[in-house]
Amino acid sequence: MHILYHCVIEIIHFIEELKELLMKKMFENTGGIKS
Structure with a gap:
């Protein structure tokens, strides 16, 4: 469960x-x- 949470955080950070x-x-x- 903790590993999955960490993966989600990594993915969100990557997307940002x-x-x-x-x-x-x-x-x-x-x-x-424009210029």
Whole structure:
């Protein structure tokens, strides 16, 4: 049970990092297009 909980935390953390990376890429792309 504890192992499963740890895995879920790891996955959530990974998704959050991925989202942040995606947002940065999207922001850079839109910024580049605008300027």
